[in-house]
Structure formats: structure tokens, C-alpha cells
Amino acid sequence: MINPLTRKLSSFTTFSADDLAHLNSMCQKVLDFRAGQDLIQEGDRPDHVFLLVRGWACRYKLTADGRRQILAYLIPGDLCDVHIFILKEMDHAIGVLNDARVVAIPKDVMRDVMRTHPNIAEALWWATLVDEAVLREWLVNVGQRKAVARLAHLLCELWLRLKQVDMLGNGEFCVPLTQSQLADTTGLTTVHVNHTLQQLRKQGLVSMQERKIIVHDIAGLREIADFNPNYLHLDPRT
Amino acid sequence: MINPLTRKLSSFTTFSADDLAHLNSMCQKVLDFRAGQDLIQEGDRPDHVFLLVRGWACRYKLTADGRRQILAYLIPGDLCDVHIFILKEMDHAIGVLNDARVVAIPKDVMRDVMRTHPNIAEALWWATLVDEAVLREWLVNVGQRKAVARLAHLLCELWLRLKQVDMLGNGEFCVPLTQSQLADTTGLTTVHVNHTLQQLRKQGLVSMQERKIIVHDIAGLREIADFNPNYLHLDPRT
DNA sequence: CGATAGTTTGATATCCTTCAAAACCTGTGG
């Protein structure tokens, strides 16, 4: 089985055999987390970089009055804060959404690889810059779009990102997110997310099975979402 | 007069004489822009990195139906997309808000400095990571806070950032932004921004002179804004 | 089988938008 980090970064560059060996050698220490646990909390100064191997996680922040904003989703192959040693202290938390497996890469190993393998270093920076681009699009989403478009846009993005790492079982697309997580992501309330999802269902764009959202008509979603995937900076090959 | 880039990056690290010389030598080609012009447009593949020396600029994105979301403000000392050569193509535009002066640094010079001066390279990455942290906080702001807190939060941030680069004329704090720009920043309408600013004025927190917002009570603003400056990753010395 | 978490429903409140027009400022050209 291919290293999920390699699979992800390969959509940016082509690695040498030596690079590939190194990418594998980094993934020694495996850890398991249960749904709901935090990988990292605000204020932490972690000495490991986490690579998500199985399951989903999210970045989030809490406000003083107890509201939560989800800032990003992490799917297998995504790294948590490769460059935390530059910023010193976490300004947000990272929590695991369902039972998950991660690889912990010691900070020093990371630093070393960045120095000795410029190809890998650049690919890691690419991933960081794409994360930032996604964040920008989320701000547009929450700031400017109505509830229906907002949810549709999120689904389009997840669909493409999962596809990028081969996690789209023959077009079937299951989002393991609760409506309250979707609410915290889009800046809406649970109740309103529920209403809005029903609209999407009535239009035949999605349906739900076992509490999972199934996307039926990705083209239709794209249309109402005003979705332009350029911000994901995917390989045109794909 | 001190190089504004140096002043900004100095709040992350201390530079050697050689570093400082290099930072100065990068700033050769000066360009002037008029209010409203775009420095860079979506889809561009710029071959220069711009350093803002005078005036304000903003990153922004337009939606299909003509709405605009402002994604970040750039003030003197801020760089536009140091690492664009990694991402290849701009996924957003950068426009100048008032008459501004920039320094254009050729891509190759940038690349070179990154290779030969690891200290500067790391400082530039620091700036990029802080930009990302700001973006996260903006998402929290737009997603979770009510209009009053949202505007107050933005003002608190700008106040601190200007202070960091010594642009706070003895506590006087003039924001050269129109209400419609504030609206595009916060995801509100112009009308509602106007109402909200009046609330802040009634409470004596801010006032307006010549279309500029003057902050009177930064502590008061912080309180209603739920403002925690940790995300700016400022030097604790400051 | 009960406990717990997630989904759905309904009714009401409110925040914010939309549309429209007046007032105000600033710069420009006659």
C-alpha cells in the first residue's frame, strides 16, 4: 500500500527513488486516536508533526461564548502544521472526527528532511500554501454565499479532494460529518443546515444513507455553488 | 529611513549585517500605483514579488454574482505572495486601496535569497504562516461573531498590526477604509456597517473625522470583540 | 433495552439585507 503522504504530494511533483525512500522512512511511529479526541490544542508547542493516515480530523477554534468554527478538514495524507517550529505556539486546535490513525514525525526528523531533501521540502510548502488557498475560499464561502450555495460548495471541495487521494469509491461519496459539524464549518446553525440539506435532497443533488451524505449530481452542485476548483491548485494531469 | 520589510521581519528574528544588506539590496525597483488599480489579478503568473512600501492594499476575490470578499489587508512592509513560484497561478487578486508605492523584486532574486540566506528565508516563511493564521481568525470572525463584534475585532487587529510597524501616530489610529470596503471584509452590507459603526460611536469607542475612523478606547473594543492577539504571533518583546 | 447522539419539526424572534432616496464631501472643469 502506498504511503498516503506520498500519494498526496505526488500531485505536486515527481519524487526520486531516494525521496520516496525518505518519505517512507519518516512514517515509523503510528498512533491511534478515538473520535472526539484532540490531536493538538490551542497553546500547545508540539514536538511532533502528525500525518493523518486513516480517518478525518479538523482544525477548529472556539470563541469566548462557546461557539466553534471549523477552519479546515484534514483527510488521509494531510499533515498537521509542518512548520510549527517557526510559529512556536498553536493558535488553534486540531481534533479527530472519527476513529483515526496518525503517524507522528519528530520535529527534528522533519527539520532534517527539509534541509537534506529540497524536493520534499518544496512539496511540503506547496501543501501549506494550498491549505492557505483553501482557507481563502472558505472565507469567501462564509462571507458571501447563501446557505444552499455554501453547503454545495463545501461538498464540491470535499469531493475533489477525496478524489485526489483516491478515496472516492466509484463516484460514491460519503461524508462522515454530522449536521452540527457542517454547521460549525459554514457558520450556520444545525437547524438551518438541516433545512438546507433538505432543499438539496429535494432537487435530487444529494441523498442520505445511514447518516452519510451521498452526492448524486456533482455537476449540479457545482452550478449552484459557483465552484471554481482553481484554488485547490491541482495537477492539470488529474 | 529603515526598510519597511526589515522592520516587519525584525519582529520575528534578529538579522546579521549581511542579512540586512541583502534585504536592502533587494529593494531596487520602485513602482507607483493609483488608488483602485490591481497589483495582480486572478490567473496571473507574476514574475515579481511586490513589497508594499506606502499605502494600503488588499487581497480579494469576486464571486460569479459580483460580490466581493476582501481576504486580507496589506500594509507597508507586507509582501505579496513570496512563494507564488510554488503555486504557479494566482487564485485571487490584489488591489491597491489608495495611492501606493511598491518595490518589485524579481522572482529569481527572491529564489536566490531564499537559498543563500536561510535566516531571511525563515523570516519570510514566518510572515506567510502569520498571514495564514490571520486568515483563520477572519474566518472565525465572519462565521461566528455578530456585526458589532466583527467590526470591533477587525479594528483591534489593524490597530495592533499598525503598531507593530510604527504606524500608530501617538495612539491616533486612522483607518483609510470606506464603509463599503469594511462591508466586503466582514461579509456585511454597507448599510449594516453604517448602523454598526454608529453603535460603536454611541458607546464612545470610536469616532470619525474626515471619513476616517479614530479609535478612542482600544480596551473597550477588545472586550466586545473577544479579541485574543495570539494569532498574530507577535514578538513577546513588543 | 435504555442511554446517548444525531436528525427532524415547528413556531417565533432577530439580525441583517434590500431597495430607495437624501445628504454630504471632494475633486474637476468651466
Add this chain to the structure above:
DNA sequence: CCACAGGTTTTGAAGGATATCAAACTATCG
């Protein structure tokens, strides 16, 4: 130096999108 144009701020009224509160329903799991 005044008049006018264009952008900005302000005001008002009305509607809509989303929030809030509360409770019923449903699925899952030990």
C-alpha cells in the same frame, strides 16, 4: 469661484434569511 459629477455616508421602511428555543423522533451502541 461656482456648479456639477461621482463617490461616500446616512436615513427609512419592509422583507427575507437565518437564529433561537423546544420538543419529538430516530438511529446506534453497550
